Amino acid sequence: MPPSTASAGPLGVLAALAARAEEVERAIDTLLPLPEGPEARLLEAMRYATLGGGKRMRAFLVMEGAALFAVNPTCAARVGAAVEMLHAYSLVHDDLPAMDDDDLRRGRPSAHRAFDEATAILAGDALQAQAFEILAEPDTHSDPEVRCELALALAAAAGARGMVGGQMIDIAAEGQTLAGPEIARLQALKTGRLIQFSAEAGAILGRAPHHQRQLLAAYGRDVGAAFQIADDLLDAEGSAAETGKATGKDAAAGKATLVALLGLAAARARAEILADQAQAHLDMFGARADGLRALARFVVSRRS
């Protein structure tokens, strides 16, 4: 019998993720323009890249974080949708031939394979604009101060000193030997900053006291770091059938990962420590944070 709450084990968190994923999928579907007019191909590519499923971990973080502060779930789902659009744009661009050159994403052809390169570049560009449009719209929060803070935090997490900067370092580091701290910073930028934003967004929406927002940011940083190591472990150990994307690519490309640096066992141990540490930041939120705790455990135990 499957447990009924996210706190009850891996099946519980999968069910909770699936429920949140359905919510955010509906929000994305509503928020993205319908494919009409001569630009329909662009709008189709945006939908293809964003509505193709996925765990929606970032949206889950937003929505679970928002629930801690009794934020209107519709507002939280909008912010979750915006983060997923931002994330989807980054995957579309990362997959391009000039970047990681990946043909497969979530078990389907990547956007530039399903459409073409120009359409994929433009769809990514438009998804980024759409994410900021959603955050700035009054429907996201009645207080414009909150909306500005969301847009500011997302822009900082996504830009040159965040996700895009991390991707630049990642590409530049191919075939080079980076030290542990350099790899950790690379990954904190490339995937960590957006995950941290997602964990903090609920506190921003809920106008939470500063120290509570800081706790969620710290939780997000640790979850993000654990997630990235787990992702690299899956690349090293998993099969394409399990993960829905090509595996073994990091090693082939000479990518700088902690798995390559520390070895499988030590990397796994570090991911476990980070997941424990992440949960420790949630103590003051009591049982209401069980979904976030379960997610921290899930990111280091998932098989895809």
Place this chain on the structure above:
Amino acid sequence: MPPSTASAGPLGVLAALAARAEEVERAIDTLLPLPEGPEARLLEAMRYATLGGGKRMRAFLVMEGAALFAVNPTCAARVGAAVEMLHAYSLVHDDLPAMDDDDLRRGRPSAHRAFDEATAILAGDALQAQAFEILAEPDTHSDPEVRCELALALAAAAGARGMVGGQMIDIAAEGQTLAGPEIARLQALKTGRLIQFSAEAGAILGRAPHHQRQLLAAYGRDVGAAFQIADDLLDAEGSAAETGKATGKDAAAGKATLVALLGLAAARARAEILADQAQAHLDMFGARADGLRALARFVVSRRS
């Protein structure tokens, strides 16, 4: 003897453009991160793409519009810088091999030639994020409602139903025959929306009455349409030495332009009508709008 104000003729508007361009150049230089750390290459590419000169017409529109409402010039320059970053990102991505495949921009190698494709894609991505970051920051305006409105208007102008949508239609239309209204819509999206935003931004910053904002938006739409026709005329008539970019490319690529549809003389006549129409929207602003009037005349008389 050169005239001393923008209203006095083509030399006046060039001097006014140059003065505003210097202001916005300084703002961009201050607002872009310094090229440090392992992501320095990305930050260099962002600077290369944005600080390479140019007329800064969009920033000029923002700053002249803001002056109508006595907006703090530092705030206006920040918004001007944000628009120029957004514009620069679009040029970097448009020039990519998968898009227009242009090796030359403003008389220099385009970003992917000066750096490489991956860096150019990422620099464009980061410039877009940076533009929204600037708009959302408290230094841009003390009222968060104003900042949200700026971010919302820029996102709408830049996204799938704006600039990026226009670029998609433009690419899809290569080698096809579009009717006049279709070409006009394509260009209204591709270049018009961002120019319209630039013209409106001063009114947003100045919390101007709705009808005044509407007048500036109408001015921006007409200036944008005139500008695009003039740009296409330059492509058809000009030389690379004059324009600083490759010319004759539209015809070679079978691009849908009003110049190709109407012929040179009729297209030039239409641009002149649009420039006159643009100025007519400014009547209520009196002599304070002389800079904007001069710009409307300039866009149809420029040689590069």
